[in-house]
Amino acid sequence: METYILQIFNGISVSSILILAALGLAITFGLMKVINMAHGEFIMIGAYVTYLVQNLFIAHLDKSIFGLYFVVAIPVSFIVAGLLGFILEGTVIRHLYNRPLDSILATWGVSLVLQQLARSIFGAPNVDVKSPGWLEGGLVISQGLQLPYKRLFIIVLVMACIVGMFLLLYKSNTGRRIRAVMQNREMAESMGINTRRVDAYTFAVGSGLAGIAGCALTLLGSIGSTLGTNYIVDTFMVVVLGGVGTLVGTVAGGLLIGTANTTLEFFTNTSLGKVLVFILIISFLQWRPKGLFNISSRSLDE
Amino acid sequence: MFQVRDSRFGVRSLVKSKEKFVFVLIIVVLALAPLFISDFRVNLLGKFIAYAILAIGLDLIWGYTGILSLGHGVYFGLGAYCMAMYLKLEAAHGKLPDFMSWSGLERLPWFWRPFSQGFFALAMAMLIPTLLAFFIGFLTFKNRIRGVYFSILSQALSIIFVVLFVGQQAYTGGTNGLTNYKSILGFSLSNASTKLFLYYISIALLVLAFGFCSFLVKQRIGRILVAIRDGENRVRFSGYNPTTYKIFVYCLSAALAGLAGAIYVPQVGIISPAEMGIVPSIEMIIWVAIGGRGTLIGAVIGAILVNALKSGISESFPDVWSYFIGFAFIVIVLFMPNGIVGLVKNIAGRFGWIKSKGGGRYGFDIAN
Numbered sequence: 001m002e003t004y005i006l007q008i009f010n011g012i013s014v015s016s017i018l019i020l021a022a023l024g025l026a027i028t029f030g031l032m033k034v035i036n037m038a039h040g041e042f043i044m045i046g047a048y049v050t051y052l053v054q055n056l057f058i059a060h061l062d063k064s065i066f067g068l069y070f071v072v073a074i075p076v077s078f079i080v081a082g083l084l085g086f087i088l089e090g091t092v093i094r095h096l097y098n099r100p101l102d103s104i105l106a107t108w109g110v111s112l113v114l115q116q117l118a119r120s121i122f123g124a125p126n127v128d129v130k131s132p133g134w135l136e137g138g139l140v141i142s143q144g145l146q147l148p149y150k151r152l153f154i155i156v157l158v159m160a161c162i163v164g165m166f167l168l169l170y171k172s173n174t175g176r177r178i179r180a181v182m183q184n185r186e187m188a189e190s191m192g193i194n195t196r197r198v199d200a201y202t203f204a205v206g207s208g209l210a211g212i213a214g215c216a217l218t219l220l221g222s223i224g225s226t227l228g229t230n231y232i233v234d235t236f237m238v239v240v241l242g243g244v245g246t247l248v249g250t251v252a253g254g255l256l257i258g259t260a261n262t263t264l265e266f267f268t269n270t271s272l273g274k275v276l277v278f279i280l281i282i283s284f285l286q287w288r289p290k291g292l293f294n295i296s297s298r299s300l301d302e
Numbered sequence: 303m304f305q306v307r308d309s310r311f312g313v314r315s316l317v318k319s320k321e322k323f324v325f326v327l328i329i330v331v332l333a334l335a336p337l338f339i340s341d342f343r344v345n346l347l348g349k350f351i352a353y354a355i356l357a358i359g360l361d362l363i364w365g366y367t368g369i370l371s372l373g374h375g376v377y378f379g380l381g382a383y384c385m386a387m388y389l390k391l392e393a394a395h396g397k398l399p400d401f402m403s404w405s406g407l408e409r410l411p412w413f414w415r416p417f418s419q420g421f422f423a424l425a426m427a428m429l430i431p432t433l434l435a436f437f438i439g440f441l442t443f444k445n446r447i448r449g450v451y452f453s454i455l456s457q458a459l460s461i462i463f464v465v466l467f468v469g470q471q472a473y474t475g476g477t478n479g480l481t482n483y484k485s486i487l488g489f490s491l492s493n494a495s496t497k498l499f500l501y502y503i504s505i506a507l508l509v510l511a512f513g514f515c516s517f518l519v520k521q522r523i524g525r526i527l528v529a530i531r532d533g534e535n536r537v538r539f540s541g542y543n544p545t546t547y548k549i550f551v552y553c554l555s556a557a558l559a560g561l562a563g564a565i566y567v568p569q570v571g572i573i574s575p576a577e578m579g580i581v582p583s584i585e586m587i588i589w590v591a592i593g594g595r596g597t598l599i600g601a602v603i604g605a606i607l608v609n610a611l612k613s614g615i616s617e618s619f620p621d622v623w624s625y626f627i628g629f630a631f632i633v634i635v636l637f638m639p640n641g642i643v644g645l646v647k648n649i650a651g652r653f654g655w656i657k658s659k660g661g662g663r664y665g666f667d668i669a670n
Contacts, residue, residue: 105584113625116624233580271468275462275465282442289447
C-alpha cells in the first residue's frame with residue numbers, strides 16, 4: 001500500500017515540474033504559433049541563476065540566513081529568465097510568427113548557442129546546489145511512508161504558479177488582451193490592442209515560468225548545460241496531449257503524462273515505460289487529434 | 303519547385319539542367335577524389351555520401367512536401383543496425399556475438415538469426431524503416447495530425463528509440479552499439495581495396511537515389527507534393543487525398559534513410575544509439591536547410607559541405623562547432639530560407655544569367 005501511495009506521489013511530483021515547464025510553452029504556441037525549442041534552456045538558466053544566488057549567499061552573507069537563499073532565488077530566476085526571453089522575442093522570435101516549422105529550427109539553434117554558452121561560463125561538469133536546511137527531511141505519514149519536503153514544496157510552488165497564471169489570464173486586463181489575440185489576432189488589432197507588446201510580455205512570462213521550473217529542479221539533482229534537453233520532449237508531449245492555449249489542458253496533460261510515466265516505469269522498466277507512454281499518446285491522438293482541450297475555431301487552416 | 307509558374311517559359315528546364323550539370327560535376331569530383339586524398343579522407347567522404355543519400359529523402363518530405371520530421375535518425379539507425387547485425391554475425395563466425403555473452407544470453411535471439419544472410423540484412427535495412435514509417439505515417443497523417451504536432455511526435459519517436467536501444471542491452475549492444483566488424487561478404491573490411499569498393503558503391507547508390515528522386519519530382523506526384531506543402535486543403539478539395547501521398551513520401555524517405563544507414567555502417571565501423579537521437583536527427587535538417595530545401599541538389603551539397611566543415615572545425619575547435627551550427631540554424635532560417643542554392647540563384651538572377659528569382663518568397667505558406 002505504502003509503495004503505491006509513494007508512486008502516486010512521485011507521479012504528481014514529476015507532473016508538477018512538467019506542468020510548470022509546459023505552461024509557458026502552451027501559451028506562447030497558442031498565441032504566436034511559435035514553437036520555442038529553447039524553452040528547455042530557460043529551465044537551465046533558472047537553475048544556474050539559483051546556483052549563482054546560492055554562491056552569493058555563501059560568499060557575502062552570514063551563514064544563519066543561508067536557508068533564505070532559495071526564497072530569493074525563485075523571483076530572481078523568474079526575472080532573469082523572463083528578461084532573456086524578452087530579448088529573444090525581440091531579436092529572433094518576432095521574425096518567425098506563423099512559421100511554426102521554421103521556428104523549431106531557429107530556436108533549436110538558439111538552444112545550441114545557449115548550451116554552449118553555459119558550458120563556456122560554468123564549465124562542462126555538472127554543479128550542485130545545496131538545498132536549504134528547512135527542506136531537508138520529510139513528512140512522515142506512517143511507518144515506511146515519508147513524503148520528502150522538497151517534493152511537497154515543489155508541488156505547492158507549482159500550484160501557486162498555476163493560480164497566478166489563472167489570475168493573470170482570466171481575471172486581469174492583460175489576460176483579456178492575451179486571450180483576445182489568441183482567438184483572433186487581426187480582430188484584436190483592429191480593436192486597438194498592441195499585439196506586439198502582448199506577444200513580448202507573454203513570451204517573457206512564459207520564459208520566466210521555465211526559469212522557476214529550473215529553480216525547482218535544483219532541489220532534485222545536480223545541474224548541467226543539458227538540463228533543459230532532458231525535459232523538453234516530455235514538455236512538448238504535454239502540450240500536444242493537453243491541447244494548445246488552455247491552462248486546464250496543460251495541467252491535465254502534465255498530470256496524465258507524469259503519472260503515466262512513473263506508473264508504467266514502476267510496473268515494467270524505464271525503457272519499456274517510455275515506449276508505452278508514447279504508444280498511449282499516439283493512440284489517444286487517434287481519438288482526439290487536437291488534444292484534450294483546445295480553443296475551438298471555425299477556421300480550417302488555423 | 304518555386305519555378306513552377308515559370309515552366310511555360312522554359313526557365314525551369316534551364317535551371318533543372320543546370321542542377322543536373324552540378325550533380326554530374328559533384329559525382330565526377332567524388333569519383334576522382336581517391337586519386338588525390340588520403341585513405342582516411344576517402345573514408346570520411348564515403349560517410350558524407352551516405353548522409354547525402356539520407357538528405358535527399360529528407361528533402362523530399364521537408365523541402366517538397368513541407369513535413370518536418372525530427373526523427374529521421376531513427377530510420378537511419380534502423381537501417382544501420384540491420385546491416386550491423388549481419389556484420390556482427392559474420393565477425394562472430396557462427397558463435398554468439400561478444401556483447402551477448404557479456405549480457406548473459408546463451409542462444410542467439412530468433413530475430414537475429416536470418417540476419418546472417420547479407421542480402422536479407424540489406425533488404426531489411428530498407429524494409430524495416432519503411433514499415434515503421436508506414437505505421438507512424440498512417441496513424442498520424444490519417445488523422446490530419448500535421449505541422450508542428452507531427453514534428454513533436456517524430457522527435458518523441460527518436461527519443462524512445464534511443465531509450466529502447468540503450469535499455470535492451472542484450473539484444474542491441476546498449477550504449478556502445480555494435481562495433482568490431484571483420485568482413486563483409488567474405489572481404490576483409492580493413493583491406494584498402496574493400497574500402498574503395500564500398501566507397502564507389504555508395505557513389506553509385508547516391509546517383510541512383512538522386513536519379514530516382516529527380517525523376518519522381520518531375521512527375522505529377524512531384525507537383526502534388528509541392529501543392530500539399532503550399533496548401534494542403536486546396537489539394538484535398540481538388541479531389542486528391544493528401545494522406546496517401548504523404549504516407550508514400552514519408553515511407554520513401556525512410557527507405558532512403560535506411561539505405562544510407564546500411565552503407566554507412568561498413569564504412570564507419572560502428573553504430574550506436576547516439577546516432578539515432580534528437581541531436582543528430584535535427585542536424586540532418588540543417589544539412590538540407592543550408593544546401594537549399596526544395597532542390598535535390600541542395601540536399602546533396604548541404605550534406606557533404608556541412609559534414610566536411612564539421613569534421614574540419616570540430617577536429618581543431620570542438621567548442622566553436624556548437625556555436626557555428628547554432629548560429630547557422632538561426633541565420634539560415636531568418637535570412638536565407640533557400641540556402642546556398644537559393645543564394646546562387648539569386649546572384650545569378652541579379653546578373654541576368656538566369657531569369658528566375660527564386661529566393662526570398664519561400665517559407666510563409668508552409669505554416670501548419
